[in-house]
Amino acid sequence: xxxxxxxxxxxxxxxxxxxxxxxxxxxxxxxxxxxxxxxxxxxxxxxxxxxxxxxxxxxxxxxxxxxxxxxxxxxxxxxxxxxxxxxxxxxxxxxxxxxxxxxxxxxxxxxxxxxxxxxxxxxxxxxxxxxxxxxxxxxxxxxxxxxxxxxxxxxxxxxxxxxxxxxxxxxxxxxxxxxxxxxxxxxxxxxxxxxxxxxxxxxxx
Numbered sequence: 294x295x296x297x298x299x300x301x302x303x304x305x306x307x308x309x310x311x312x313x314x315x316x317x318x319x320x321x322x323x324x325x326x327x328x329x330x331x332x333x334x335x336x337x338x339x340x341x342x343x344x345x346x347x348x349x350x351x352x353x354x355x356x357x358x359x360x361x362x363x364x365x366x367x368x369x370x371x372x373x374x375x376x377x378x379x380x381x382x383x384x385x386x387x388x389x390x391x392x393x394x395x396x397x398x399x400x401x402x403x404x405x406x407x408x409x410x411x412x413x414x415x416x417x418x419x420x421x422x423x424x425x426x427x428x429x430x431x432x433x434x435x436x437x438x439x440x441x442x443x444x445x446x447x448x449x450x451x452x453x454x455x456x457x458x459x460x461x462x463x464x465x466x467x468x469x470x471x472x473x474x475x476x477x478x479x480x481x482x483x484x485x486x487x488x489x490x491x492x493x494x495x496x497x498x
Contacts, residue, residue: 299395306392309366317372318435321442327431329362329370335430336361340423346458349415357409357420360402364389386410422459425450429463437471 294302310330318326340358344351362370364385371381389406393399408417429450435443454460475481 294395296395296397300397303392303396306366307363310363313366313369315431316370316375317446318431318440318443320372320374321435321440323435323440323443329365332427332431333359333362336420336423336427339426340420343419343423343426343456343458343462344416347415347419347456349419354416354419354423357405357417358423360405361409361420361424363406364392367392382410418455419459422454422456425454426459426462426466429466433466433469434471 307330310333311328313329314326315329315332316326337355337359341351341355343349344354362385365371365388367388368381368384371379371384375381386406390403393402393406396402408414409420412418412421429447432443432447451460451463454463470476476485
């Protein structure tokens with residue numbers, strides 16, 4: 294196959310990541326659920342931030358995170374229930390190898406995927422922590438949006454996270470509210486406090 298045509302086919306395939314939902318959220322009745330594309334994009338940014346905090350190679354950690362779930366375009370995202378009956382890692386690895394077959398940059402992409410799966414480098418550990426943190430953030434948002442049970446998806450995350458920075462972030466996240474990001478913008482925070490301040494009553498003449 295023409296190498297450029299093979300690249301085009303790959304681009305058309307990964308576009309489907311935008312329409313492939315994270316299955317666990319569907320189990321909770323969340324429609325529409327986060328896609329694997331949205332998950333990977335957010336995970337890559339978290340990985341970059343974590344790597345900066347951990348004095349690691351931020352660009353490399355972000356790239357590892359950016360490709361980590363791409364095999365799910367073919368296999369679908371496997372949740373806790375389906376994993377009882379399916380070998381998620383085996384199926385995903387097989388799908389990924391087929392996806393990149395004949396790509397001119399196959400060796401480079403293959404190394405990225407393998408490094409993430411093996412988790413023997415600092416950047417790979419950071420990328421996995423970012424994967425878990427993104428899950429925790431999304432679960433919190435869904436839970437506070439009324440989807441009871443979303444936080445059950447993060448059971449055991451604290452034990453799985455390896456970096457000190459990720460543990461600190463998770464600890465603060467657990468006591469935060471999904472609206473804090475905008476309510477704590479200085480201009481908005483001041484306005485809210487001003488509106489909430491008790492008004493002094495004028496004395497009667």
